[in-house]
Amino acid sequence: MVLEKSWSSRLFNIAIYFVLGLIGLLCLLPLLHLVAVSLSNRSASVGGFVTLWPVGLTLFNYHEILLAGPVYRALFVTIERVVLGTAINMALTVLAAYPLSKSAQEFKGRNWFMWILLIALLFNGGLIPWFLAIRSLGLLNSIWALVLHDALPIWNVILLMNFFRELPRELEEAAIIDGASYWDTLFHVYLPLSVPALATLTLFAAVGHWNAWFDGMVLMTKNENYPIMTFLRTVVIDLNLQVLSVNPEDLYNLSDRSIRAATIVVATLPILMVYPFLQRYFIHGIRLGAIKG
């Protein structure tokens, strides 16, 4: 088009790229600064000379954190939680979404079950009754508290239910005529057709479990049971570096700032590693439910 090449249009393009570039940089610079600080030596970090590039490049901060044990313990709690939690989340989501995707004619009582789910979605008792309930179940300080309290993500159930409903019914009918039970149709018809949807929900559930910290802070009363994000909170928000158990003889060589930055990087690295997959899938995530051609 002629218009696209005009002088004012070019100026418009430059302005667009400039503003977008600026916004992108504003989002990214804090993260680059973090990495730079985590790789800088003590004097540069304490003196505040680090901007976006490490000054006095050193891996000493990482070395010190990773040499001491507590980070591994927290990472282990989180990995346990992510694996157990995601598996249980997905199992319960599928088990709830499939029956609810049936019509009330086919599955009597379906609407009652739907209301039970919706009320739980729309109304909650609040933090205190939630905490008291979990405490009275005797789950404090147990990994099961972290795994089970949100084991049925209701939004995901509704999402998957909508997805199931839009799959062609004929496939299931054909299987049923051939003598398949509902278990068979779920496992051999619906689930294979929903792999991309399930992958999306799995990734998001896993990231959610990795990032969760408040439940860890409230439901775990001992430091050694903290998942990594709750542990990180103690280090970077409560500014308590003792929990890291860094070798005291090395402390005079370290800056608090760099140690904190390095701990953040260690706790975030796994998210950054799955981020490309997340990005590929999340467009899928919002298309979830749209019928595939």
Next chain:
Amino acid sequence: MNAILYLPSSILDPLLCGRKSRMGRELTMAIAEQRTHVVPARRTNWRVYFARTWPLYAMLVLPLIQLAFFHYYPMYGVIVAFQNFNPGLGFTRSPWVGLNNFRYLFSNPDFKTVLWNSLFIAVAKLVTLQLMSVSLALLLNEARSMLFKRTVQTVVYLPHFLSWIVLGGILVDLLSSNGLVNRSLTMLGVPPILFLGSNTWFRPTIIVTNLWKEAGWATIIYLAALTSIDPGLHEAAAIDGANRWQRIRHVNIPGISSVIILIACLNLGSVLQAGFEQILTLYNPVVYRTGDILDTYVYRAGLISARYSLAAAVGLFQSAIGFILIVVAYRLADRFSGYRIF
């Protein structure tokens, strides 16, 4: 909130697929017609019925147990708001005090501050977030280089996937008195600002850092809506001599206005949700006057000071209002855009 992620196909199908999905939609409708064929009323033979459908009931057993223990049991626990809860006596034997906790609460000036802070911060966040994400989506839509657009998208979506602890840790350092931001300000001749330790600056800091985390992610729905605008409209406007700015103003913005209104309606449901995790991470006693919100108040009163009943009363107040707001929000969204969650 991940609401965007959960928009149902009824909205997204036309939005995302636009004209391309016409065939798909016809197919869906044909299937829907077949599904709703009338079944003559007949008395159910329950034995035959259950022989076939028992797996559907069996599948729901575990999800219902989870709901019972972790949703409905805590819901029953709201009775502590009407008790003087004593952990030793439990839910059933603690003494009842009627509405005393609520009376105490509504006469307490702290509660008014906290309520106002929640409302102010939540509304400011919702408004700024929507303005920012709509503008950003319109800008991204104008970028002609796909590589550039993708790169910017990758970068602005990233903070959404980091927890408030990670972002909070970065911010506490960045905004400290000798952090990067204050050092830059000093170079420009501006005296250092305590962003997280000043009642003037705390709220703006919360609002801006919220944009950092969520504005990019929130563009997704608007970008989807923009791709569904008929290119014919743009061609027609260009032939009529509209420049790019005029096309944004008169084609793109009206084209996504229904989605903007829909998101605004749904936002109504969260005007008491000021962002618990963010504030709990970033606030401190100095800024309680401007930054303490309902959730943090509940947390401190209940779990730090162990005044369970008082905190539960605040929580119940918030849940009840929140419930009404969400129902109203869904009603409005349904009225204006035919939005249904299922």
